[in-house]
Amino acid sequence: RGKAFQPLFKMSYSCSKVGDPRPGHPYKGGSFCAFLPDNMEGVKIAMLLKKAFECGLTFQIKSCNGEERVTWGPIPHKTSWDGGKARNGYPDAQYLHEVGTVL
DSSP states (O other), X not given: OOOEEOOEEEEXXXXXXXXXXXXXXXXXXXXXXXXXXXXXXXXXXXXXXXXHHHTTOSEEEEEETTEEEEEEOSSOOOOOSSSOGGGTOSOOTTHHHHHHHHO
């Protein structure tokens, strides 16, 4: 197993906006963790993910059991260092290419 970046996102409680499931209603935040390999391609993807975050593309608000909460958006993230593709982890030989295409 090689070195890895581990970006951590902390989303606080806030009020939803136009385009969210229930505009003006509060939503629950959370802590979100992802993994990227510590190599040139991982650094490149990290920079693209930072831009996506700054543009508001990393997360979305979804209704779940009558409560709005922050969830991962459409950009795939590796949330585990192991477990393979089926568990959002590594090994996944195509992940960096796939996420790079999405970004």
